[in-house]
Amino acid sequence: MIRNQRSEVVVAYLLILPFALTYGVLFLWPTVQMVYLSFTDAPLIGAGTWIGLENYVEMFDDRRFWTSVKNTAYFVALTVIPNTLIGLGIAMMVSRLKGWQQSVILAMFFLPYILPVSVVYRIWAWMFNLQFGIMQYPLTWIFGEKTPVFRTQWMFMPAVAFVTIWWTCGFNILLFLSGLRSISTDIYEAAALDNANRWTIFRRITWPLIWPVTALVLTIQLILQLKIFDQVYLFVQGGRPDPSMVLVQYIYSQAFQKNEGGYAAAISVALFVIVIVFSVLQFQFLRARGEK
């Protein structure tokens, strides 16, 4: 029996070994290294000397860092809540349909989500193209002239947020759809008996019962959008990146363009901490929900 147990332990460690190796080398080690690097003045590749908290002190005085924090927060504000509400709205519209009609309509809403970001970029760069873009028709109607959306400072972030919502909403729609399916139809029938109107039904039944899913989607979105890089980087290509710089992009520019490995690591630690704080909040939030 004891032999048996011992062999079970050996087998268990053998099974875990490949994962433990990848996890240790590709996750734990880089994390430790990131923290260490943030206390040095090392370039991207090569050794540096220990400078203590200097990078962090510099960070607090760095206007471009705070701009990137502000832009990230702005992007989060522009995407998280709208994306969640639009997802709920579309899911409610889709859930009314049945059978193949539902599948087709759902696929039309979901398809953008499985596209690579560079394809999304190409499609929307063409949609908004200054000379020939089809979106110039409504833009001309609104602003009276053709508008270079991604070259106009105040329009850039809202436009990227708009494209991002179009791209990622499918995920939220799926979650809401499964949430809506789990609401018992009896409740709706009872409401119909009372001749409740659509708005009352939504406010009194759907909204409170779907709230757990809404909270989940909001927190997933929040953590996802804090890590924004791809879209901003792609749409700003050929223009000035500084005014619309976001956090991950600032890490990228410090590390890979300015060759400031140590400083980039310090900003990485900041991002790391921000995301973990929000994740812990999410976890507490969801646990509180579970206990109810």
Add this chain to the structure above:
Amino acid sequence: MSAVESQSADARAATSSARSRTIKSIDIGGLILTLITVIFAVLWAFPIYWGMVTSLKPESQVISDTVEFLPRTWSFEAYWHVMVNTMIGRWYVNSLVTSLGVTAITLVTSALTAYALSQLRFPGRTVLWFLILASFMVPLTALIVNHFILMAQLSLINTWMGVILPQLIHPVVIIVYKNFFDSVPKEYREAAKMDSASEWRIFSRIYLPMNWGVTTALSIVIFIGAWNNFLWPFLAVSRPEMMNVAVGITQVNDAFGVQYARELAGAMMAAMLVAVLYLIFQRRVTQAIMLSAGVKG
């Protein structure tokens, strides 16, 4: 007894008449809602359609001031040009190899670990499980600098391995597998133990085959995720011939000229494989997304 029955029958009649009344009265409203849904869905999918149609027009029709929802003449010139004048074939191979690599390695390492966590008792089990749960919160994006340094130290920049390795951290796959292995009835394992089957045999003949559905679902979403990943493949590769297709179509600027049909043809080709995968495995993709989000909840 009969009084109760007739009462409930009355109630049922009242319910159904009320229902039919409301159905009649909201019918027009419902029809309008359906119509709005369809219009909205068409608008939502339109950019994809528009990109595709544009890529199938000759360049002279692309840069016209009128909007034509179908090409006057269909042309594959843009696709032909992209295939001949860019390295898109090579990029496709790179994407395929690295995405399959990420999928296969992630699935194998995760399934083995999940089996050990779910079925075996060993010292450190709880610690490992908490480490995995905790790493769920960690933003891998914050590790790009050190992933790059590590890959450079291992001389893996501009290689397939360099693209694959940092994408292997998917704690959610272990969590999903563990949940499914936990719910396999204990009797199977006990019976196999009686026949003195090895752990490997139990895993590969019972636990894995019983969960093929999960494996399929997970593998499709991991594959699509790796195919679509931009940031890391973009950092890990600078040589055009080693780029993934999603990176290649945006980074090789002179690859297309400034010809819109060609840019879009490249984009359509980059999206083709995952779009087809999704359309074939729609239900699996949906299932996998639910699974991974459900765990988060």
